[in-house]
Amino acid sequence: xxxxxxxEAQQLSKRFRALVAVEQIDLRVDEGHVFGFxxxxxxxxxxxxxxxxGLIAPTQGSVRIFGHDISTDFKRAIxxxxxxxxxxxxxxxxxxxxxxxxxxxxxxxxSRAREDEVLELVGLASRADERVGGYSQGMRQRLxxxxxxxxxxxxxxxxxxxxGLDPQGSxxxxxxxxxxxxxxxxxxxxxxxxxxxxxxxxxxxxxxxRGRMLRVGxxxxxxxxxxxxxxxxxxxxxxxxxxxxxHERFGIDAERPRRDHLxxxxxxxxxxxxxxxxxxxxxxxxxxxxxxxxLEQTFIELTGSSGAVQ
Amino acid sequence: xxxxxxxxxxxxxxxxxxxxxxxxxxxRYWVVAVGYVAMLIIAIPGAVxxxxxEQFINVTSESGYAFAFGLMVxxxxxxxxxxxxxxxLLFSIDVANGAVKYILTRPVTRLELLVSKYATATLxxxxxxxxxxxxxxxxxxxxxxLGALTENDYVIxxxxxxxxxxxxxxxxxxxxxxxxxxxxxxxxxxxxTMGGAIIVGLVLxxxxxxxxxxxxxxxxxxxxxxxxxxxAWSSLAFTSQLFVPMYVLDDLPTGIPIESWWSWDIxxxxxxxxxxxxxxxxxxxxKVARRDFAL
Numbered sequence: 001x002x003x004x005x006x007x008e009a010q011q012l013s014k015r016f017r018a019l020v021a022v023e024q025i026d027l028r029v030d031e032g033h034v035f036g037f038x039x040x041x042x043x044x045x046x047x048x049x050x051x052x053x054g055l056i057a058p059t060q061g062s063v064r065i066f067g068h069d070i071s072t073d074f075k076r077a078i079x080x081x082x083x084x085x086x087x088x089x090x091x092x093x094x095x096x097x098x099x100x101x102x103x104x105x106x107x108x109x110x111s112r113a114r115e116d117e118v119l120e121l122v123g124l125a126s127r128a129d130e131r132v133g134g135y136s137q138g139m140r141q142r143l144x145x146x147x148x149x150x151x152x153x154x155x156x157x158x159x160x161x162x163x164g165l166d167p168q169g170s171x172x173x174x175x176x177x178x179x180x181x182x183x184x185x186x187x188x189x190x191x192x193x194x195x196x197x198x199x200x201x202x203x204x205x206x207x208x209x210r211g212r213m214l215r216v217g218x219x220x221x222x223x224x225x226x227x228x229x230x231x232x233x234x235x236x237x238x239x240x241x242x243x244x245x246x247h248e249r250f251g252i253d254a255e256r257p258r259r260d261h262l263x264x265x266x267x268x269x270x271x272x273x274x275x276x277x278x279x280x281x282x283x284x285x286x287x288x289x290x291x292x293x294x295l296e297q298t299f300i301e302l303t304g305s306s307g308a309v310q
Numbered sequence: 311x312x313x314x315x316x317x318x319x320x321x322x323x324x325x326x327x328x329x330x331x332x333x334x335x336x337x338r339y340w341v342v343a344v345g346y347v348a349m350l351i352i353a354i355p356g357a358v359x360x361x362x363x364e365q366f367i368n369v370t371s372e373s374g375y376a377f378a379f380g381l382m383v384x385x386x387x388x389x390x391x392x393x394x395x396x397x398x399l400l401f402s403i404d405v406a407n408g409a410v411k412y413i414l415t416r417p418v419t420r421l422e423l424l425v426s427k428y429a430t431a432t433l434x435x436x437x438x439x440x441x442x443x444x445x446x447x448x449x450x451x452x453x454x455x456l457g458a459l460t461e462n463d464y465v466i467x468x469x470x471x472x473x474x475x476x477x478x479x480x481x482x483x484x485x486x487x488x489x490x491x492x493x494x495x496x497x498x499x500x501x502x503t504m505g506g507a508i509i510v511g512l513v514l515x516x517x518x519x520x521x522x523x524x525x526x527x528x529x530x531x532x533x534x535x536x537x538x539x540x541x542a543w544s545s546l547a548f549t550s551q552l553f554v555p556m557y558v559l560d561d562l563p564t565g566i567p568i569e570s571w572w573s574w575d576i577x578x579x580x581x582x583x584x585x586x587x588x589x590x591x592x593x594x595x596x597k598v599a600r601r602d603f604a605l
Contacts, residue, residue: 053415056602075318075417083415089408091335098338102331103409106416108319147412 004067006031006155006187007052012061014047014211021047022211024061029189029204031154034181036202037191038295040303044211045191046086049159052189053083065155079107082153084161088144092133096124096143099132104150118146121176123169137164145173149180156180158190162197170194174201199295209303223298229291230271232262235284242283249277266290318417321425328418328426329433335403336396336430345396349389349441357381357449373459374450375472376563381446383556390487390552393438394515395508397494400427401598402507410603424499424598428591431491435484443480459563466565475562478571482555482579489548489583490515492590499594499601521547539574548586551579 009027013020022044029035039045050056052063054070054077063070068077090099097115104110119125122142132140141164148156158177162170174197180186192198198205199219206216215222232254234242239260246252246264254264271290278285319327336342360381404410413423450456459467494511501507522544529542545551554575558568 050602055411055414057600074419078415079318079417081415083412085411085415087408089411091339091403091407091409093339094335098334102334103412103416105334106324106327106331106413106418108323108327 003031004064005029006033006066007189008064009048009052010062012048012051012063013059014044014051014056015059020211022051022058025208025211025213027052027206027213027216029187031187032181032185033203034177034188034190034201036198036205037189037208038193038195038198038205038299039191039208040193043209043303045208046159047211048208049085049157049189049191053081053085053157054078055085080154081157082148082151082155083157083159084141084144084148085157085159087137087160087163088140088142088147090132090140090143093131095129095131096135096146097128099143100147100150103147107151109151114150118149121149122146123172138166138169141165142169145176149176152184152186154186156186156188158188160192161190162192162194170197177201195296195299205295207299207302214302215298219295223292223295228266230264230266230269230274231287231289231291232264232278233286233288234260234262235286236260238283241281242278245277245281245283250274260286321419321422324418324422325426325429328413328423329429331413332400332426332430333433336399336434339399339403341399342396345392346437346441348392349385349438350445352388353381353385353442353445354449356384357446357453360384361449361453372454373563374447374454374456375459376450376560377454378443378446378450378456379556379560379563381449382442383553383560385442385446386483386552386556389438389442390490390549391512391515393434393487394490394494394511397431397434397491398498398501398507398511399504400430400495401498402501402504405502405603406504414603420598421595424495424591424595427495427498428491431495432484432488435487435491438487439480439483443476447476459565461565467562467567472562475559475568479555479559482571482576483552486548486552486555486579486583489586489590490552492587492594493518496590496594496597499597515549519547519549522550534577537574539578541578545578545582548582551582554579 005028007027007029009025012022012025012027014022025048037045037048047056051058052070054063054074057071065077066080070077091102094102096119100115100118101110104114115128116125119128122145124139124142124146127135127139132143135143141161145158145161148158161173165173177188177190178201181188190198190201202219204216204218205222207214207222232242239256239262242262243254243256246254246262250267250269252264252267252269254262257263271288275285275288360377404413414420447456456469458465458469459472493514497511497514498507501510524542524544526542526544528544529540532539532541558571558573558576562568
C-alpha cells in the first residue's frame with residue numbers, strides 16, 4: 001500500500017450563495033515537496049487554503065491530510081500542520097514571545113528554547129520582547145512564519161507568506177522554505193501571485209483562476225519545458241541581418257524586444273548550428289542565451305493578462 | 311525533525327489549555343485590568359459614601375453583615391455591567407485580532423473553543439464575586455466588625471452560619487451571572503470587532519432588562535405539586551433576577567433565619583437563568599460551528 005499523500009483534496013468546491021469561489025479542485029501533494037499555488041487576486045487560492053485547513057467547510061468534496069479526513073478526524077488531521085493564513089495577526093498588546101508562548105501552549109508544546117530558535121530563524125530575536133502592536137506588517141509576517149514553524153510541522157501551509165516583506169525579507173523566507181524542506185523533509189504548500197519567487201522554491205505548482213485548476217504538475221511540465229526560447233544580442237546594426245537570416249534559413253519570426261536584441265522560439269534549432277550560421281552571415285554575436293519559458297509567461301497565457309480581480 | 315502530530319490531547323486538556331491562553335491574554339489586556347480595578351475602586355469609596363449617608367440620616371446598619379449586603383447589592387448593579395462588557399470580548403478579541411485563525415488551525419474543535427470561553431467566563435465571574443465580597447465584607451468589618459450576630463449579648467447566628475449562607479447566595483449569584491455570560495459570549499461569537507460586540511451586547515442586555523417595566527400581575531400561573539405559582543413576564547428580565555439571592559440574604563442580619571433557599575423566587579431565578587443560558591449557548595454553538603472566522 002502506498003504512503004498517503006501529505007495532503008489530498010478531491011472534487012473540492014465552495015460556493016458563497018451564487019458565487020462559485022472554487023470548483024471541483026483535485027490536488028495531491030506528496031511528502032517532502034514544495035508545492036506552489038498560483039493565481040491572480042480573487043482566483044480562489046485563499047478559499048482553497050482555508051478549506052484545506054478546515055477553516056471553512058467545502059460545499060462539496062473532501063480533504064485528507066496524511067490520510068486523515070479533515071472533516072471527520074479534524075484533530076489528527078490538523079495536528080502535524082503549521083499554517084500562516086492570509087496575513088499574520090496577533091494580540092497587539094502582547095510581546096512577540098508572549099504571543100508565541102500563548103499559541104504554542106494550546107498544543108501543549110511550550111518551549112523556551114524553541115521560541116528562541118524560531119525567532120532567530122525569522123530574524124526577530126532582537127525584537128522578541130517588544131509588543132506586536134509596534135510591529136510593521138513585514139515583522140508580523142515573520143512572526144506568523146515563526147508560529148507556523150514552531151511545532152516543527154510535517155506540513156506547512158503558507159498563504160502569501162511574503163506579503164508586506166521587503167526583497168531581503170522575501171529572500172529570507174524562501175531560504176527558510178528550502179531549508180526546512182531539505183533538513184526536516186517538511187512538505188510546504190505556498191500560495192502567491194509573485195511568480196518569480198514561486199519558480200525559485202517550488203518543485204510542483206498549480207495554477208488556479210476563476211476557482212478552477214488550470215494546470216498542475218512539476219514546474220517544467222507546467223511551464224512547458226520544450227518551449228524554450230533563445231535570446232540573441234547582436235553587434236550594433238546587425239539585428240536586421242539576423243532577423244532576415246532566421247526567417248529565410250530557419251523559418252523563424254523573431255521578436256525584437258529592444259534594439260539589437262532578438263527573442264524567438266528555439267523550436268528544433270541546435271544553438272551550435274545557429275551560431276555557425278550567424279557567424280557565416282557576418283552577424284556579430286554579443287550573446288546567445290537559450291532561455292526557458294518563464295512561469296510568468298505560462299501564467300499569463302493561462303489566466304489572461306488582465307490584473308483585474310476575478 | 312518534523313512533528314508527526316501524535317495522539318491529540320483529550321477535550322478536557324484542550325479546554326484547560328485554551329482557558330490558560332485566555333487568562334494570559336486577558337490578564338495583560340488593559341481594558342480587562344481597568345474593569346476589575348474599577349469594580350474595586352467604586353466599591354470602596356461607595357462604602358465610605360454609604361457609611362457617611364447612614365450617619366447623616368442617623369440610621370445605622372448596626373452589623374457589618376447588613377452593611378456588606380447593602381453595599382453588595384449596589385456594587386452588583388454596576389459590576390455586573392462591567393463584567394458583561396468584559397465577557398463580550400471573549401470571542402471578539404480573538405476574531406478582531408485575527409488570532410482565531412491560529413487557534414482553529416491547532417488540534418482544537420470549535421465546540422472545545424466555545425466551551426473554553428464559558429469556562430473562562432466562569433473564572434471571571436468567580437473573580438468578580440470574590441473581589442466584591444472581599445470589598446464589601448472588608449468594609450463591613452472595618453465599620454462594624456464581623457463576628458457572630460448578636461442582640462443584647464444573645465447570639466442569633468454564629469459567624470459560620472452567616473458565611474455558609476453567603477456561600478450559598480454566591481452560588482446563585484454566579485448562576486445568574488452565568489446567564490449574562492452566555493448572552494455576552496453569544497453576542498461576541500457573532501461579532502468581528504470588540505467595540506461592536508460590546509455595543510450590541512449592551513443594547514440586547516438593555517432590551518431584556520426593559521422587561522422589568524411590565525406590571526408584575528402580568529404573567530401566567532404555574533402548578534408545581536400542590537402549589538400554584540405566579541410567573542410574571544417581568545421575571546424574564548434575567549438581569550434583575552441577579553438580585554434575588556441578595557434579597558433572600560438580606561433578612562439574615564435582622565435575625566430572620568432562612569428556612570430554605572429553595573423558595574419560589576429562587577426557583578424562578580434558576581429557571582430563568584438556565585433558560586437564557588441554554589438558549590444563548592445554542593445560538594453561540596450554531597454560529598461558532600458555521601462561521602468562517604478567517605473572513
